[in-house]
Amino acid sequence: MRVVRVRLYLVRLPLVHGFETSSHRKDHLEHVLVQVTDEGGAEGWGEIASPSDPYYAADTTETSWHVAERYLVPAVLGREWTTPADGAAGWARVRGHEFARAGFDMALWVLAAAADGVPLAGLLGGTRAEVVAGVSLGIEPTIDDLLAAVAAQTGTGGGGYRRVKLKIAPGWDVEPVRAVRGAFPGLEMHVDANGAYPADEASFAVLRGLEPYGLTMIEQPFAPRDLVSHAALQASTDTPICLDESVVTVDDIRIMLALRAGRVVNVKVSRMGGLGAAVAAHDLCVAEGVPVWCGGMHEFGVGRLVNVALSALPGFMLPSDVSASAKYYARDVVVPEVVARDGLVAVPTVAGLGADVDVAWVAENSVRTLDRGWGT
Ligand code: OSB
Numbered sequence: 001m002r003v004v005r006v007r008l009y010l011v012r013l014p015l016v017h018g019f020e021t022s023s024h025r026k027d028h029l030e031h032v033l034v035q036v037t038d039e040g041g042a043e044g045w046g047e048i049a050s051p052s053d054p055y056y057a058a059d060t061t062e063t064s065w066h067v068a069e070r071y072l073v074p075a076v077l078g079r080e081w082t083t084p085a086d087g088a089a090g091w092a093r094v095r096g097h098e099f100a101r102a103g104f105d106m107a108l109w110v111l112a113a114a115a116d117g118v119p120l121a122g123l124l125g126g127t128r129a130e131v132v133a134g135v136s137l138g139i140e141p142t143i144d145d146l147l148a149a150v151a152a153q154t155g156t157g158g159g160g161y162r163r164v165k166l167k168i169a170p171g172w173d174v175e176p177v178r179a180v181r182g183a184f185p186g187l188e189m190h191v192d193a194n195g196a197y198p199a200d201e202a203s204f205a206v207l208r209g210l211e212p213y214g215l216t217m218i219e220q221p222f223a224p225r226d227l228v229s230h231a232a233l234q235a236s237t238d239t240p241i242c243l244d245e246s247v248v249t250v251d252d253i254r255i256m257l258a259l260r261a262g263r264v265v266n267v268k269v270s271r272m273g274g275l276g277a278a279v280a281a282h283d284l285c286v287a288e289g290v291p292v293w294c295g296g297m298h299e300f301g302v303g304r305l306v307n308v309a310l311s312a313l314p315g316f317m318l319p320s321d322v323s324a325s326a327k328y329y330a331r332d333v334v335v336p337e338v339v340a341r342d343g344l345v346a347v348p349t350v351a352g353l354g355a356d357v358d359v360a361w362v363a364e365n366s367v368r369t370l371d372r373g374w375g376t
């Protein structure tokens with residue numbers, strides 16, 4: 001296979017509800033959609049879901065665009081490949097910049113699935129017809145606002161999600177967890193700190209103090225590279241620790257296991273630089289008996305459908321952050337958009353991505369584009 005045309009679209013969409021984490025608040029998102037076309041006219045789509053600012057990872061929209069334009073577009077144009085892994089070998093020299101690499105890697109997988117006439121989930125080794133979706137809830141101005149958000153999302157009108165994850169930060173932790181647990185005693189729930197806690201005794205005491213609330217896990221309490229503090233906390237609490245930002249390569253999971261720095265892994269395609277790495281992470285966790293689930297980056301429909309396809313792999317036993325398009329966007333970039341019913345999202349059975357990209361809507365919301373052909 002050979003990609004002969006690549007188009008990039010920097011798309012800006014408003015969020016239906018502002019989202020606040022331990023680091024900042026967002027009302028709009030800007031992601032880069034990657035469209036690749038092969039000699040036979042088959043198409044693949046990927047999404048560079050980098051946040052605009054370097055608060056989750058070092059990547060930003062602008063650094064991703066730079067690496068895409070300068071290194072990834074030239075690496076993919078005109079290069080012969082058979083499997084997506086061969087194709088991605090074209091940019092093996094590029095270090096870091098996982099979000100940009102992930103967007104191109106996804107596009108090759110989707111192109112391969114489309115050209116072979118198989119659904120992306122099938123090409124990845126997925127076995128499920130539907131996946132259990134969880135919902136991620138930001139920090140709200142008040143506890144009452146948070147309780148209303150949980151009620152709305154877990155109710156039948158809001159997707160009926162069966163698991164909620166609450167964003168926490170120092171000062172917004174025990175109180176919201178106690179309130180949600182009190183109002184929703186049987187709800188599967190976990191918390192995500194995005195590395196906001198200093199690794200000191202006061203933090204350890206607060207995080208250990210969450211034990212009575214029956215959380216499935218505490219996601220990334222400490223800084224990404226601080227595996228040692230995660231290990232110390234895990235040794236002193238029965239609540240499983242889950243690593244997100246700490247796991248960028250499969251080797252990071254090996255370090256986690258060697259140090260006992262956590263008991264659960266959040267696999268994200270974007271954070272790990274693509275589907276090849278995400279599948280390898282899934283396989284390692286299954287082999288090691290580590291529970292694993294698929295996280296998200298508020299993706300538009302392209303990245304969202306890629307996450308749905310990945311979540312169809314048999315080792316993803318915990319709910320994925322693959323809520324419906326409508327949780328985040330009034331109008332998504334794919335038709336049909338991703339929907340959740342009774343907390344479940346169907347895995348598409350049509351060839352390729354599983355939905356059409358609404359190119360007119362993409363173009364209308366693009367703030368920048370790039371179009372390169374092979375040899376032109
Ligand atoms: O830590 O999982 C995270 C969104 C942006 C940055 C980091 C994270 C998140 C989410 C989103 O929690 C989950 C989703 O995409 O639904």
Ligand code: MG
Pocket residue numbers: 192194219220244245266295
């Ligand atoms: Mg997280």
